Amino acid sequence: MKKSIFLMLFSIFIMGCKSKTPVTSTVVDNKTERAIxxxxxxxxxxxxxxDYIKVSSFDVADSKCFVGSKWKFVSNNNKGNFALDNASCTSFVSDITWYINKDGKFVMKILNDSKSKKLKEGYILRVQNVTESSFQLVDLGDVGGKSIDIVYQFQRN
Incomplete structure (x- = not known):
């Protein structure tokens, strides 16, 4: 009995001491940031x-409206912007803040007004296939209770 209580307390202690680093940790992957x-x-x-399902990207517009959008990523201050200029969609321009955490997650906040700089909400995406001329951001979406990968393909301008 004493042995099982000791094991249970030891297990709780070990789990309680486990380091917890949130996905939005401020520890950054500078190498990948500089690459993109x-x-x-x-x-x-x-x-x-x-072809059949509409996905709203970043709570801004339909994902198809983002095709052809222009993005700027500045790595030394983690700022940037993007502009939607698809003729069949409403135009949208916004500044962003972004960084890539040590787990390779791209963390972005859209700053579409002066109050948004104080927001704690943002978007967390996977970064993959980084080359000199392109990279992908992958978001996890939900369609009918099923998780899907939404892949955003970026080409250097």
């Missing part, structure tokens, strides 16, 4: 069922 700095065009947005 610059001007880009979002060349495609793809996900399963994209």
């Amino acid at each position: 700095k610059g001007n880009y065009v979002l060349s495609s947005v793809s996900y399963p069922g994209s």
Whole structure:
């Protein structure tokens, strides 16, 4: 009995001492940030069922409106901006703050008005396939209770 109580308390102690680093940790991956700095065009947005299902990207517009959008990523101050200028969609321009945490997650906040700089909400996406001329951001979406990957393909401008 004493042995089982000791084991249970020891297990709780070990789990309680485990380091917890949130996804939005301020520890950054500077190497990847420097690799993607610059001007880009979002060349495609793809996900399963994209011909039939509409996905709202970043709570701004339909994902198809983002195709052709222009993005700027400045790595030394983690600022940037993007502009939607798709002829069949409403135009939208916004500044952003962004960084890539040590887990390779792209953390972005859209700053579309002066009060938004104080917001704690943002978007967390996976970064993958980083090259000199392109990279992908992958968001996790939910369609009918099923998780899907929404892939944003960026090409250097």
